[in-house]
Amino acid sequence: MYLHNQVIQGLREKKRAALARAVTLVESGSEHAPHILEQAYKLKGRSKIVGITGSPGVGKSTLVDSLIGVIRERGHSVGVIAVDPSSPFTGGAILGDRVRLRSRTTDDGVFFRSLASRGYLGGLSRHTGEVITLFEAFGFDYILVETVGTGQSEVDIMRYAHSVLVVMAPGLGDDIQAIKAGILEIGDVFCVNKADRPDADRDVAVLEAMLALNKDWQWKPPVVKTVASQGKGVPELLDKIDEHLEFLKQSNLLEERVSRSYLAALEANLRRETVDLILSKARSDGTLAHALKQLSEGKTYPAALAKQLVKTYLIRRND
Amino acid sequence: MERKIRVLVGKPGLDGHDRGAKVIARSFRDAGMEVIYSGLHRTPEELARMAVEEDVDVVACSILSGAHNTLLPRVVECLKKEKGTDELDVLVLAGGIIPAEDVEFLKQNGVDEVFGPGTSTQEIVEYTKANLKR
Numbered sequence: 001m002y003l004h005n006q007v008i009q010g011l012r013e014k015k016r017a018a019l020a021r022a023v024t025l026v027e028s029g030s031e032h033a034p035h036i037l038e039q040a041y042k043l044k045g046r047s048k049i050v051g052i053t054g055s056p057g058v059g060k061s062t063l064v065d066s067l068i069g070v071i072r073e074r075g076h077s078v079g080v081i082a083v084d085p086s087s088p089f090t091g092g093a094i095l096g097d098r099v100r101l102r103s104r105t106t107d108d109g110v111f112f113r114s115l116a117s118r119g120y121l122g123g124l125s126r127h128t129g130e131v132i133t134l135f136e137a138f139g140f141d142y143i144l145v146e147t148v149g150t151g152q153s154e155v156d157i158m159r160y161a162h163s164v165l166v167v168m169a170p171g172l173g174d175d176i177q178a179i180k181a182g183i184l185e186i187g188d189v190f191c192v193n194k195a196d197r198p199d200a201d202r203d204v205a206v207l208e209a210m211l212a213l214n215k216d217w218q219w220k221p222p223v224v225k226t227v228a229s230q231g232k233g234v235p236e237l238l239d240k241i242d243e244h245l246e247f248l249k250q251s252n253l254l255e256e257r258v259s260r261s262y263l264a265a266l267e268a269n270l271r272r273e274t275v276d277l278i279l280s281k282a283r284s285d286g287t288l289a290h291a292l293k294q295l296s297e298g299k300t301y302p303a304a305l306a307k308q309l310v311k312t313y314l315i316r317r318n319d
Numbered sequence: 320m321e322r323k324i325r326v327l328v329g330k331p332g333l334d335g336h337d338r339g340a341k342v343i344a345r346s347f348r349d350a351g352m353e354v355i356y357s358g359l360h361r362t363p364e365e366l367a368r369m370a371v372e373e374d375v376d377v378v379a380c381s382i383l384s385g386a387h388n389t390l391l392p393r394v395v396e397c398l399k400k401e402k403g404t405d406e407l408d409v410l411v412l413a414g415g416i417i418p419a420e421d422v423e424f425l426k427q428n429g430v431d432e433v434f435g436p437g438t439s440t441q442e443i444v445e446y447t448k449a450n451l452k453r
Contacts, residue, residue, distance in 0.1 A: 017402060020374040028322040091323070092348035098369060099358035105365040112372055116323070116353045 004032035008039045011137055016111060019138050023113055026130045037130055044136035047079075047143045048245050049261075051161030053123060053183065056149025058169040059193040061100035063228040063237075064146050068104050070231075070238050076141035077109040081131055083124050085148050086116040093117075097146060111140070122156030123147035129160050129265045150183055158186040159264035162257050163244045165237075167191045168207075170199040184210070187221050188244045191237055195225035219247050278313050287312070324352040324451065326377040329366040330359050331394060334384035339415060343379060346440035350448070363390055367397035370409060376451050379412040387417050388424060395429030408453040412446075414438070 007025065010018020022040070026033045052060050064080060071078045082097035095114035104110045113131070120126045124147060135143045147157050158164050166187035190211075192203050207223050214220075222240045226233035248254040282288040287309070294300050328344045330337055337359055347354045355373050357366060370378050378398070380391060391413055399405055413425060414434040422433045431450065434443055 017371050017374075020372050024322065024325075024374045030322070086353075087348065090349055090351045092351045093353045094344055094348050095353060095355045095373075098355055098373075102358075105361075106368050112369075114353075114355050114373060118323075 002032070002035075004035040007032070007036055011036075011040065011043065011134070014138060019111065019134060020113070022134050023115075023131050026134065027115070027118075027125075027127045033130075037133060040133050040137035043139075044133060045139050047136045047140050048241075049132060049136075049143045049145065049160065049162045050241055051145045051147065051157035051164040052167060053147040053150050053157050053164065053186075054167035055169075058149075058167045059228045060146050060149070060167050061097045063167060063191070063193055063226065063234070064097070064144055065100050065102060065104075066226075066228045066231050066234045067144060067238060068101070068110055070235050071142050072104060072107060072109055074238075077139075078111075078142040078144060079135040079138065079140035080110070080112045080144045080146065081115060081128065081135065082112070082146040083115045083117055083128065083148050086118050088119065091118070111135075111138070117148055123150045124156045124160070126268070128156075129261065129268065132160055132261075133265075155183060155186050156264075160261050162248060162254060163188045163241050165189045165191060165241060167193050168203065169194045170197045170203050188219065189237070189240045190221055190223045191226050191233075192223065193226050193228050195233065196227050196230075200225060218251065218253075219244060274314065278309050281313050282309055324377070324448070325355065325373060325375040326352050326379055326447070327355045327357060327366065327370050327373060327375045329357040329361055329369070329378060329380045329394070331361055331363055331366055331380055331382055331390045332384050332386050333360060334382065335359055336383050337381065339383070340381040343381065343414065343440060343443060346444055347379075347447070350444045363393040363397045366394055367401045370398060371401045375409065376453065377410045377412060377447055379414065379447075382413065382415040382417070385416070387413065387415070388421055391425055391430050392428035399429075410447065410450055410452055412443070414443070 007018050007022050011022060022036050025036060052064060054060055068078055084093060084095045084097060086093040093116035095116060097114055098112065101112060115125045115128065115131065117125045128145065132143060132145065145157060145161060164186050166183060168190065170192065190207055192200055204223050204225060211221055224233055224237045224240055226237055228234060248257060279288065291305050295302065295305065326347045328340050330340055344354045344356050355369065355375065357369055366378065380394060382390060395411055398407055398409060411429060411431050412434065413430050417433055417435060425433055432446060
């Protein structure tokens with residue numbers, strides 16, 4: 001039996017080792033990956049996909065631990081995908097999100113997988129979209145996707161999640177931060193964590209004021225205060241996430257978000273395929289070496305060369 | 320793309336000292352591996368579950384409490400149970416304060432290698448790369 005058939009069989013039977021191996025094969029671009037993904041797309045049901053993002057140290061991992069507890073108490077299963085950064089020098093990584101997972105490590109209704117970003121800069125890893133599909137095939141009720149600690153513009157999570165939770169902590173910025181573009185625009189639900197610290201109420205007020213500037217919300221993102229380390233406010237937070245998902249369903253926006261995630265996956269794969277195709281063709285017929293030489297001699301520039309390569313290899317001559 | 324080597328650095332049992340675990344985690348990282356750190360005070364059952372979900376190539380346990388003869392064979396046992404096979408494709412390593420006379424017992428019980436105090440991190444990394452099981 002081929003490895004991928006074994007893995008697919010295991011996914012159907014809900015074997016955790018099979019899901020774990022499937023993720024490894026997809027992440028490493030194995031020859032088995034396309035077969036597994038093809039079946040995963042057929043198997044997948046409807047999980048609630050929740051993205052969790054925010055700056056380093058605001059308490060995302062602790063909040064995930066706490067959310068897992070509430071989700072399990074309500075009788076639902078949950079898969080977690082946690083992304084941490086890879087070293088740009090060695091490619092190695094320390095994946096530390098498990099350290100905060102204290103209570104539910106051996107709970108059969110929980111599956112936790114750490115991913116390294118592997119040089120990908122949008123806050124996720126190159127294959128996170130595909131890993132989500134594998135988790136959907138396994139049939140979790142909820143899938144939580146925790147991004148790397150983000151700065152201001154790592155907004156890839158919005159392309160894959162149905163609902164995006166932006167986590168903040170008191171004292172990290174004034175009201176000019178709150179009107180900047182980027183991460184604050186993608187939140188469906190906001191959470192001010194570590195709310196037992198001073199300034200929490202002020203930060204909530206600043207956020208509320210920022211959100212009030214937009215007059216025509218279809219869904220006005222709620223702001224919830226939590227103390228994740230004590231579980232405070234976390235049931236209310238999950239309620240708000242559920243409310244948002246219900247809103248998406250009622251207003252037919254869920255289909256739009258799902259189709260957005262398909263587009264994101266398609267786009268990522270198209271880029272990979274076309275870049276590989278053009279480079280391998282240009283490499284084998286000597287064009288690439290010639291082009292690099294022309295670049296170094298200043299006879300052309302990269303943007304022009306890219307256009308020319310696309311013309312040569314992708315557009316048929318009689319078009 | 321080649322497959323990355325993934326390592327679980329585990330702290331089984333009740334000792335609360337993880338400087339060594341963090342140093343070795345960092346060394347694996349610098350050797351280009353992806354390292355999952357378990358955090359302190361884990362049971363063998365928890366470590367085995369983590370190893371399966373993270374699909375690691377290596378489980379490296381750091382233990383300073385003296386309970387290695389109890390905990391480490393139990394980690395191996397739990398791994399076999401979680402994986403549903405006696406033929407583990409995971410390299411099991413141990414480090415910390417482990418007396419020389421206990422090493423043979425641990426090796427008979429499924430631990431592949433034991434590294435004592437003073438071992439260079441480079442030696443551990445090289446051993447790991449040379450002895451992967453898959």
